[in-house]
Amino acid sequence: MKAMKKLDTVFDRTILVLAILAATLVGFMMISVTANVIMRYFFSRPLLWVHEIAEIALLYMTFLATVWVLKNEGHVGMDLLIDRLSPRYQLFLNIITSFISAIVCLVITYYGIPVAWIYYVKGIYQLSLLELPTALFLAVVPVGCFLLFIQFLRRTGDFVQRFRALGHEQGEKKEVVISQTVR
Numbered sequence: 001m002k003a004m005k006k007l008d009t010v011f012d013r014t015i016l017v018l019a020i021l022a023a024t025l026v027g028f029m030m031i032s033v034t035a036n037v038i039m040r041y042f043f044s045r046p047l048l049w050v051h052e053i054a055e056i057a058l059l060y061m062t063f064l065a066t067v068w069v070l071k072n073e074g075h076v077g078m079d080l081l082i083d084r085l086s087p088r089y090q091l092f093l094n095i096i097t098s099f100i101s102a103i104v105c106l107v108i109t110y111y112g113i114p115v116a117w118i119y120y121v122k123g124i125y126q127l128s129l130l131e132l133p134t135a136l137f138l139a140v141v142p143v144g145c146f147l148l149f150i151q152f153l154r155r156t157g158d159f160v161q162r163f164r165a166l167g168h169e170q171g172e173k174k175e176v177v178i179s180q181t182v183r
Contacts, residue, residue, distance in 0.1 A: 008154075011150065011151075011154075012071070014147075015067045015068045015071060015147065015151070016068060018064040018065065018067065018068065018147075019064065019065045019067075019068035019069075021064055022060070022061035022062075022064040022065035022068075023061075023065070025057040025060060025061045025064075026057075026061060028057065029053075029054050029057050029058075032047065032050045032053065032054065033050060033054060035047060035050070036050040036051075048129055049129060049130060052128055052129055052130050052132075053130075056132070056136075056137065059137060059140060060140050062144075063140045063141060063143065063144025063145075064140075064144065066144060066148060067144070067147040067148055067150075067151050070148065070151050070152070070155065071151055071154075071155075087166060088163070088166055088167070091159050091162055091163040091166060092163065094155075094159045095156055095159045095160055095163060098152050098153075098155045098156040098159060099152070099156045101148075101152045102148075102149050102152035102153050102156060105145040105146070105148040105149035105152060106145075106146075106149045108141065108142065108145040109142045109145045109146040109149060112138065112141045112142030112145065113142045115138055116135050116138035116139045116141070116142060117135075119133070119134045119135040119138055120133065120135035120139075
């Protein structure tokens with residue numbers, strides 16, 4: 001159990017660092033786009049690399065911060081119907097959706113790694129101003145999805161524990177009601 005807690009702590013710190021890195025990318029994008037606008041309109045000297053770097057930063061910040069957002073239950077949810085269900089059914093649906101999401105992330109990871117590797121080995125570059133390797137763009141997808149896979153499994157386990165605890169609470173309530181009617 002100590003090893004699992006240690007792994008949980010390492011994973012949580014890792015996704016926090018990645019979220020901070022994503023926030024840093026947002027700040028960098030904000031500053032660089034502002035500088036580009038100033039350079040273009042006031043000095044007629046645009047920074048040619050800003051648009052391309054902003055595209056890459058958008059991709060990276062999406063896959064770096066998504067795991068942290070999921071851990072903190074910050075994603076948008078369709079809770080209009082779910083809120084009308086009992087807590088037991090809500091937990092059951094959360095278990096199912098989290099598990100399916102974990103499988104989807106694992107599939108994307110499984111197929112994304114060889115694609116990124118092929119682009120890396122072949123040395124394929126983007127035809128653009130900076131001519132960056134395409135593998136640089138592709139690699140973040142399987143890495144981000146693998147981290148999401150782990151977090152969805154953790155989330156599924158948490159919902160399963162809460163589901164079991166809720167079942168035990170309901171079982172204890174039924175015993176109390178039965179024992180009170182027998183007396």
